[in-house]
Amino acid sequence: MTAIRRAFDVALLLAVLAAIWQGLYMFAGDVAIASPAETVRHVFVLLERPRFWGHIEETLSAFAYALVISWAGGVGIGVWLGAHRLSGEVAEPILVALYSLPKVTLYPLILLVFGLGMPAKVAFGAIHGIIPVTIFTMNAVRNIRPVYVKAARVLRLSPQQTVTGVLLPATLPEVVSGLRVGFSLTLLGVLIGEMFASKRGLGFLIINAIGLNDVETMMAVTLLLFVFAAAANAFLLALDRRLHKRV
Amino acid sequence: MTVFHAELAGVARTYPGVAGHPAVHALGPVDLGLVRGEFFSVVGPSGCGKSTLLEVLAGLSPASTGTIVFEGAPVAGAVPDGIGVVFQEDASFPWLSVWDNVAFGLRRAGIEPGETERRVREAIAFMGLKDFAHAYPAQLSGGMRQRVCIARTLVLRPRLILLDEPFGALDAQTRLLMGDELLRLWRETGATVLLITHALDEAAMLSDRVGAMSARPGRFIDIVETGWPRERDSRIVAQSGFGKITGRLWTSLREESLKALGHAHGAAAG
Amino acid sequence: MGRLAWIRLGVIAGFIGLLEILCRGGAIGRLTMIPPSEMAAALVELIASGAVDDDIGRTLGSVAAAFTLAVVFGFVGGVALHAIPRLRRAADPLLATYYAVPFFVMIIATLNGLDRIPRVLDKVARTHRMRPLETALRLKLPAAAPYLFTGVKLAIAYSFIGVIASEFILAASGLGYQIAYAYNNFDNRTMYALMLFVLTLVTTINMALYVWERRLQRRRLGR
Structure with a gap:
C-alpha cells in the first residue's frame, strides 16, 4: 500500500514540476526555454543520432574513472584518518575547508596540468567527489563504538573476522552515505570539467548549445542528466536508508 | 464525600489502529482521586500506560472515555493553569543559561522583572543550583539538568505537580537524594504531587499512597497506604515497615511484570 | 595555540x-x-592597482544575492516540506541529487534541524500553554539553530561555486570572467593572483564562520 502511494506521490510531484515548467514556458516564450513536450521529443531525436551516443559514452567513461578514484581514494584515506587519531584531528579542519572551496576556480590549473580531454575531466570529477567520501568514512571509522571491538575480542575473532564481521558492517551505513554524496558531486565535477575542458561529452554539448542559442538541445541534455542523476540517487538513497534502519 | 483536588473517573485511552495495525487499548478504565496536598505514586510494569495516565491528567493527551476534573473544572484539550509537569526526558533548553531556563515561564507570563528575579533566585537556591545560575545545561550532569527542569516548573507555583519518571536516567544513590529534595519541595510548597516511577523503593519511600498498575491496559490492582509522617526523608529505607511496603507492591506486580515481559500467565512462577 | x-x-x-x-x-x-610567493606578490600588486575592484564588487554582490535568496527560500521550503511528510518523501531523491544548489542545501539543513527538535519540547510548550507561532519562535527555532547554521555555511560555499562557474561561462565581468580572460591570454600572473584571492577569501569567510559557530556552540555543547 505504502509503496503504491509513494509512487503516486512521486508521479504527482513530477507532474506538478512539469506543469510549473509548462507555465514558465508559456510565460517566457521559446527564446529562453523549450516546452516539456518539445524537450522530451528532442531527447528522442538526440538518442537516434549515433554521434550523441558517442558523447554519452565519453561522459559515462569519464564519470566511471572519476567515481572509482573518488570512492576508492576517499574510503582509503578516510579509513587511515579515522584509525589514526592524530592524522585525523590534524586533517579534519583542512578537509572541511577544502570541501567548501569553490573548486571550479581551479579549472585553469587542471587544464594546464592535464591539457584538454579525458584526464582533465576525470581529475575535475575526482577533486569534487573525493573529499566528502573521505570525511564521511573518517567519521564512520572514528565513531565505531569501542564495545564492538571488545565484543569481537571476547568472541575471539581473528583480525580478519573482526574486520569483515564487525568493523565493516558497523561502518557501512555511514560510508554508503558518503559514497552517495560523492556520487552526486563527482558527476557535477565531471560535467563542469566537460564544460570548460573538453570538446566532447554531455557537459560540452550543453555549453555548446548555450553558445549556439540551441535551447532545445540544452534543455534535452539537461533533462537527460537530471533523470539519470535522480534515478541513480533514488537507488543509493534507498540503499542508504535500508542500511541506516538496521542500526 | 471528599472533594478531590484532581479526579479521574472511568478514564480509558485507546490508540486508534493505523495502517493495518490493530487499535491499542493502552489504559484503564481507571478511577483515581488525589487528595489536596498528598504525595501519590504510580508504579507498574513497563508499557502499562503509566505515562499515558499522567498525560491524560495533565491535558496533554485526550481520554477516549471518562472524565478528568482538576480543582472543580473539567480538563480537556489544554493544560490547566496550576498544573506543572516534569518529564523523563531532559527538557532543559540548551540555548539558555540555568537562570534564563528557570525564568522562562515568568517572563512569558509578563511578570514584573523585580518579582521575576526574586522568584527565580528563590527557585534556584531551593534546588541547589546557586553556583550554576550562569552555567548552560550542557555543562551540568543529568541530575542537575533535571533539577533545572524542576526549578523551571516550581517557579510557576503549580498546585499540582506531575512527574513522569523524572529520575529514571539517574543512578540509584542520586535518585534517593533527589527523592529527599522532592519531599522537601512537596512539604514546603504544599502542592499535590503525582509521581510516575518504575522504582518500587522510590515510590515506597516518597509517597503517602502508592498505586500499583496491571500490565496493559493498565488498571489499579492495589493501592497501598504507607502511613509515613509528613516529615520524612530517605533514611526511612532502613525501617522495617519499608520492606513490608515494597514487598506488598512486588507481590502485586510480579505477575504483571512477567506478563509485560511476554511470559505466559504464571509460566515462570513455579 | x-x-x-x-x-x-x-x-x-x-x-x-x-x-x-x-x-x-x-x-x-x-x-x-608560478611559485606561491609570486602569486602573493602579484595579488598585492593587483589589489593595489585597483584594476579588479569592480569585478570583486560584482562577484561579491552576486554571491550575496544568491546566498540571501537561497537561505530565505530554502528555509521556507524546508519548513513547508517538513509540514507535509508525503511531499517530502516524494521530493527526497530530488533534494539528494541537487544539493550542490545552495537553495537545496538550505532546505536539507532546515529539514535536518526540524527533525532533531526533541519531541519533549512540544509537551513543554503545551504545559506552558504556548501558541504554535510562539512555540516555533521560542522553542523550535533555537533548538534547530545549529543545523540551520550548517546550512548557512554550505549555502555560502555553494553560492561562490555557482557564481564563479557562471561567470566563467556567461558573464563579461566578475572574478570568474577575469580568471578565464587571463587564462585565455596566457597571463599566468594575473590568473594565479585572482585564484589565490578567491581561495583565500572563501577560506577566510569559512574560518570566521567556523570560529563564530564554535563560540556559539561552546556553551551549548558544554566544551
Whole structure:
C-alpha cells in the first residue's frame, strides 16, 4: 500500500514540476526555454543520432574513472584518518575547508596540468567527489563504538573476522552515505570539467548549445542528466536508508 | 464525600489502529482521586500506560472515555493553569543559561522583572543550583539538568505537580537524594504531587499512597497506604515497615511484570 | 595555540613550501604554475592597482544575492516540506541529487534541524500553554539553530561555486570572467593572483564562520 502511494506521490510531484515548467514556458516564450513536450521529443531525436551516443559514452567513461578514484581514494584515506587519531584531528579542519572551496576556480590549473580531454575531466570529477567520501568514512571509522571491538575480542575473532564481521558492517551505513554524496558531486565535477575542458561529452554539448542559442538541445541534455542523476540517487538513497534502519 | 483536588473517573485511552495495525487499548478504565496536598505514586510494569495516565491528567493527551476534573473544572484539550509537569526526558533548553531556563515561564507570563528575579533566585537556591545560575545545561550532569527542569516548573507555583519518571536516567544513590529534595519541595510548597516511577523503593519511600498498575491496559490492582509522617526523608529505607511496603507492591506486580515481559500467565512462577 | 594547530600549520606551510621549491627548481614549469610567493606578490600588486575592484564588487554582490535568496527560500521550503511528510518523501531523491544548489542545501539543513527538535519540547510548550507561532519562535527555532547554521555555511560555499562557474561561462565581468580572460591570454600572473584571492577569501569567510559557530556552540555543547 505504502509503496503504491509513494509512487503516486512521486508521479504527482513530477507532474506538478512539469506543469510549473509548462507555465514558465508559456510565460517566457521559446527564446529562453523549450516546452516539456518539445524537450522530451528532442531527447528522442538526440538518442537516434549515433554521434550523441558517442558523447554519452565519453561522459559515462569519464564519470566511471572519476567515481572509482573518488570512492576508492576517499574510503582509503578516510579509513587511515579515522584509525589514526592524530592524522585525523590534524586533517579534519583542512578537509572541511577544502570541501567548501569553490573548486571550479581551479579549472585553469587542471587544464594546464592535464591539457584538454579525458584526464582533465576525470581529475575535475575526482577533486569534487573525493573529499566528502573521505570525511564521511573518517567519521564512520572514528565513531565505531569501542564495545564492538571488545565484543569481537571476547568472541575471539581473528583480525580478519573482526574486520569483515564487525568493523565493516558497523561502518557501512555511514560510508554508503558518503559514497552517495560523492556520487552526486563527482558527476557535477565531471560535467563542469566537460564544460570548460573538453570538446566532447554531455557537459560540452550543453555549453555548446548555450553558445549556439540551441535551447532545445540544452534543455534535452539537461533533462537527460537530471533523470539519470535522480534515478541513480533514488537507488543509493534507498540503499542508504535500508542500511541506516538496521542500526 | 471528599472533594478531590484532581479526579479521574472511568478514564480509558485507546490508540486508534493505523495502517493495518490493530487499535491499542493502552489504559484503564481507571478511577483515581488525589487528595489536596498528598504525595501519590504510580508504579507498574513497563508499557502499562503509566505515562499515558499522567498525560491524560495533565491535558496533554485526550481520554477516549471518562472524565478528568482538576480543582472543580473539567480538563480537556489544554493544560490547566496550576498544573506543572516534569518529564523523563531532559527538557532543559540548551540555548539558555540555568537562570534564563528557570525564568522562562515568568517572563512569558509578563511578570514584573523585580518579582521575576526574586522568584527565580528563590527557585534556584531551593534546588541547589546557586553556583550554576550562569552555567548552560550542557555543562551540568543529568541530575542537575533535571533539577533545572524542576526549578523551571516550581517557579510557576503549580498546585499540582506531575512527574513522569523524572529520575529514571539517574543512578540509584542520586535518585534517593533527589527523592529527599522532592519531599522537601512537596512539604514546603504544599502542592499535590503525582509521581510516575518504575522504582518500587522510590515510590515506597516518597509517597503517602502508592498505586500499583496491571500490565496493559493498565488498571489499579492495589493501592497501598504507607502511613509515613509528613516529615520524612530517605533514611526511612532502613525501617522495617519499608520492606513490608515494597514487598506488598512486588507481590502485586510480579505477575504483571512477567506478563509485560511476554511470559505466559504464571509460566515462570513455579 | 594548541599542539594540533601547530602541526596543522606545519602541514600547510610544508605543502606551500614544497610547491615553492618545485616551481623554483623547474620541476613544475612556469607555464603550468608560478611559485606561491609570486602569486602573493602579484595579488598585492593587483589589489593595489585597483584594476579588479569592480569585478570583486560584482562577484561579491552576486554571491550575496544568491546566498540571501537561497537561505530565505530554502528555509521556507524546508519548513513547508517538513509540514507535509508525503511531499517530502516524494521530493527526497530530488533534494539528494541537487544539493550542490545552495537553495537545496538550505532546505536539507532546515529539514535536518526540524527533525532533531526533541519531541519533549512540544509537551513543554503545551504545559506552558504556548501558541504554535510562539512555540516555533521560542522553542523550535533555537533548538534547530545549529543545523540551520550548517546550512548557512554550505549555502555560502555553494553560492561562490555557482557564481564563479557562471561567470566563467556567461558573464563579461566578475572574478570568474577575469580568471578565464587571463587564462585565455596566457597571463599566468594575473590568473594565479585572482585564484589565490578567491581561495583565500572563501577560506577566510569559512574560518570566521567556523570560529563564530564554535563560540556559539561552546556553551551549548558544554566544551
